[in-house]
Amino acid sequence: MDKVYQPSGENKIYELWEKSGAFTPTIDKSKKPFSIILPPPNANEPLHAGHALYVVEDIMVRYHRMLGDPTLWLPGTDHAGIETQFVYEKHLKAEGKSRFDFDRDTLYKLIAEYVNKNRDIAVNQMKRLGFSMDWTRERFTLDEAHNQRVFAVFKKMCDDGLVYRDEKIVNYCTFCGTAFSNLEVVHKTVNSHLWYINYGPLEVATTRPETLLGDTAVAVNPSDPRYKKLIGTTITLPLIGRQIPVIGDDSVSSEFGTGAVKVTPSHSPEDYDMAKKHGLEFIRIFDYDGKANSNVVDKKYIGLFPNQLREAVVADLETAGLLTKTVDYTHEVGHCYKCGRPIEPITAPQWFVKIKPLAEKAIDVVKKDKVKIFPARFKKDFLTWMKDIRDWPISRQIVWGHRIPVWYNLDENPDILVSYIDANGKNISDYWKNLKDKYQEVALGLQTLLAPINSKHYLSLDEAKKVGPNVLQETDTFDTWFSSGQWPYSTLGWEPDGNHSEDFKYFYPTSVLDTMWDILFFWVARMIMMGVYVTGEIPFKVAHMHSRVLDGKGQKMSKSKGNTINPLSIVEAHGADALRMALVIGVAPGSDIALSEDKIRAQRNFVNKIWNASRFVMMTLDKFPDAKFDLPKKLTNASDQEIIDKLTKIITSTTSNIEKYKFGQASDDLYQFFWHDFCDVYLESTKDRGVEIVPVLTHVLVTSLKLLHPFIPYITETVYQELLPKIGGEEKLLISSSWPR
């Protein structure tokens, strides 16, 4: 044995485990299973330091496996809809191309090729980190089986009246070309102005003067004495001269601005609500590419982007003497979480899920701790968010994802707007009624279609075709979370026809779901809602939230700061065990994790300490070839007794800490026990003693290896394999050995 532990043998150990079948559980109905579904990493990128925290799951999984529970850790990768398409579009841009250069199917195929090339990277890295996942059950979010389940659930939701289509205000990013849910909008503080504009008999104050062109009313508080008598009258909209009513609405505060609000129902959520209430007209002045359309009336405004339009409108108001004052004003503006540009609230036909019925059940199971959220403070966050939840827009105008399984017969819907690339490679956008003889060309080059809200649609291609041959499938895809929200039951083999797999029957509900708190609402909440709705059962009993991995100074890792730590280069340099231990030792549940080179080096030293302590024990064994290994019933030596007592204590505390998800405490205690109590004190004390030390020495070492194995599986298994020929024993692999009691 070398004087220094070389982690280069870790790959061989992993192969040993995998070949042994230890990762694959045997269903045994007399035993209680333990199961974790891996939060699937994006298939399009290598792992980052955060992914290395899968170690928390590996700790639980290895612990339960050693307890003898049939233990399943099911791995997979995520197609990550918008994320991946965004990354791919960057590649396209580098080649001087864009998504508009391709028809839908071609673009999809290109992204799929790209993802397939990169998928294995993440998988191999997870293996390298020692994660004991059952690769025989590996899944991908675009597996055909998963797709079919997602589609079946969509159909079920349609049948149950939970899915509807509506043209509401949505968060739209004109650059990314898609709608987003509220969660995907980042609010940023913006220093702007409040513009006071003369509307004739009254004055309004606004942060968005450009949307004036889409105003369809002015609202005041009905009890405001200044404006009371104006309610019901009509005033003239500046610049374009349209007549709009003055309405009274309680939501208007008399104190803010002038107490009068311009109402732009197509570009403001509050105004949208007001317009629905008062039956106002909707005038959408921006198209989905972000440019002003013909509704702005004046030709010089057409084609301008919002910021350009603002400048133009403000200038024109000033010229006309209608801008009474401009004051500085700081407020929050929604921005696209992906590209960072301002979100344009805009009315657009989208698919929605009625969320209240699902949310109520989710609230119930969390309140009653049927799904226990850990650490507990996240429970409050969850319930607060869930209480005020809004309907979920599930359609995204991107190609990379599950295409919504809805078909339109074009001849029934002549006003469907289709965008396609024609035979000459030209981008065309026109209504079907103008394209009637071009079905083949449209279908072949189809990019997107935009169906008016009342379009007739079918939930199967065959049905749509019964009416006639000119059929197109919806081009929107599902929000990624609509698909990944179904991940637990889908990966285990829930079937729409009720003919569920043995895996599903045995392993569902799963035991623990571990993920970072930043996707508590995005993912955990959706899984709970979907799981309860679809299967009638919770998807997991415990939602364990871990924290963010930060750099050594406690700062967020980012490429621009250059402080990212690549987990794989750490593994190359110091071994997976050092990284794993550094990620968990001394970390309190749910608190941030500062990961530094120093910390990793310290843990590498610990791994080496284990190596050398084991070397010492083996040298001792060589010294006493005739030694027996059975522990005597009664220990006569005080230091023997002391180390055995401490061992008993550490077994108890480690077990209880793992059960309570206190991995930081458990690993810290083990570190102290092994290095201080065992090495520095006990091993030193044995150096001048005889053969009688062998049973205690080997017992404590083997037990320590077992306790440490969930945290640092490679070194412990490596040492165990070296030790085994010398001490014999029934248990051939540490990974499948029994947990000390």
Next chain:
RNA sequence: GACCGCUUAGCUCAGUUGGCUAGAGCAUUUCAUUGACAUUGAAAAGGUCAGUGGUUCAAGUCCACUAGCGGUCACCA
């Protein structure tokens, strides 16, 4: 605007339901060492546990307020 978290040794952090002279790693100082390990050992130094007030026999731990930092959610013009 609402809610949440953090503030403990030079640095990064532990400290479970309040209970021994407040701990670890790294860094620092001194010494040791051909003997399992220099990726080592022994020892030392280092903290009014953010501040103020309160509850208690007892507070880093519970309560209130203050200050600083960080975060999450949110349709106000």
